[in-house]
Amino acid sequence: MTLPALRSDCSSCFGLCCVLLPFSAVSGFGVDKPGGRPCLNLLDDDRCGIHTTLREDGWPGCTVFECFGAGQQVSQVTYAGVSWREQDNLGEMGAVLSVMRQLHEMLVHLTEVERRSPDPAARAALAEIEELVGKDPEALLTHDLDGLHENVGRMLGDASARLRRAWPAAADRSRQDLAGQRLSGDLRGSSLRGATLIRTDLRDADLREADLLGADLRDADLRGSDLSTALFLTQPQVNSATGSGATRLPEGLARPGHWVG
Template sequence: MTTPGLRSDCSSCFGLCCVLLPFSAAAGFGVDKTGGRPCLNLLDDDRCGIHTTLREDGWPGCTVFECFGAGQQVSQVTYAGVSWRDTGNLGEMGAVLSVMRQLHEMLVHLVEVEARAPDPDARAARLEIEALTAADAETLLASDVDGLLGRVGRLLADASSRVRHRWPDALDRSRDDLAGRRLAGDLRGCCLRGAMLIRADLRDARLDEADLLGADLRDADLRGVDLSTALFLTQPQVNAAVGDSATALPPGLDRPGHWPR
């Protein structure tokens, strides 16, 4: 079994997110589009006609989105390189993409667990999910994704506790509404799971080993912040935030092109 790639490779995808997913102008996608209709910027070779100028042309939402490699997995593995352009199965392909993206996001986090807080159960879950990503469409659609999400969620919580145990006095701000708040100071080991951090000012905050799983970082000010040891931070969260050349990211995450150098 080949380990699936966990970063998007649009050159190996049929433009699935540009076709199958609905989006709206209000969410930063230029226009309103229903699911199953190709984006007006999608070319016949499945490439984006404005890829290099998305933000300038009013499509910042596209620069935030990340499929974690699900697009190319569905295109090249599940459907063996046969495009939606050659079949009438857009509905099925959309459902499969939704399942695959969740599986790949779980794998991203489980790979981090293996690197930072190894656990036999987490490794077993990773191998099980990797095998599922190679299955056919029928098997994927019949899989118990909700059950997997619950199980992986518990494994991630356990791993977080193992990493953050050296901060016994750390705050628990999970799922708190901290939108627009100034959050400077010592947040080392803080649990910010699912916290609303839209437009929060985190400059000068200490976020060593803070758990950011599912935190909403849209337009959060991370300029100068050291996030190199933060837990469960993903590329879409980084892409949605405001950072600069002094913002330190965990290994494997890219500095967004729209951040100032």
């Protein structure tokens, strides 16, 4: 199985997220922009004119976003290297990018299952999605994405249960609103999937084997916390949080430049 790259490579993309996706100033993107309109910071060569000073210039949302490699897949594979500048189908490309990003995020989670708790069903889903991401726009847009989400979600839940079995008494805080609260100490094996953790104080917490699938970690304080073996943690979640040099991250996730220390 040869999976596509699952981390963004802007040098192989046509600035698709800067053109096709809508964003707003209140979400940290400097200005309001509808989908299909190029960002005012996008240069003619598809590079960002303020990439090195995004946070300082009031665009922190851009530093949080991660396409999981969907941008270059759509640019180089789906549309065979033909830029949006040479086409008149921005609506279609925007829909394709949205689907591709979801597929790539599923691949990220399924490869974690394959690495940590292999399962035949998850392996079959990996192969199915790997084949799907190489197909044409029509096949991507007509695929039963909801059904695929449901199946993959079930597999991730099963894998989470297997991996957290060593902590049968761990708290289940799935989908709870824990915004602004203080959660410290031993949280190993906890389920925090889908939880709202905006500005939650998680300093020095032990989050090994904690399930963080879909948890909202915007401005969560992760300084000194141990997430080295946390489950289903993604780069956008890490990018949206606050951490330090003492925060331990899973292998493969990068420490954001805005973190202290």
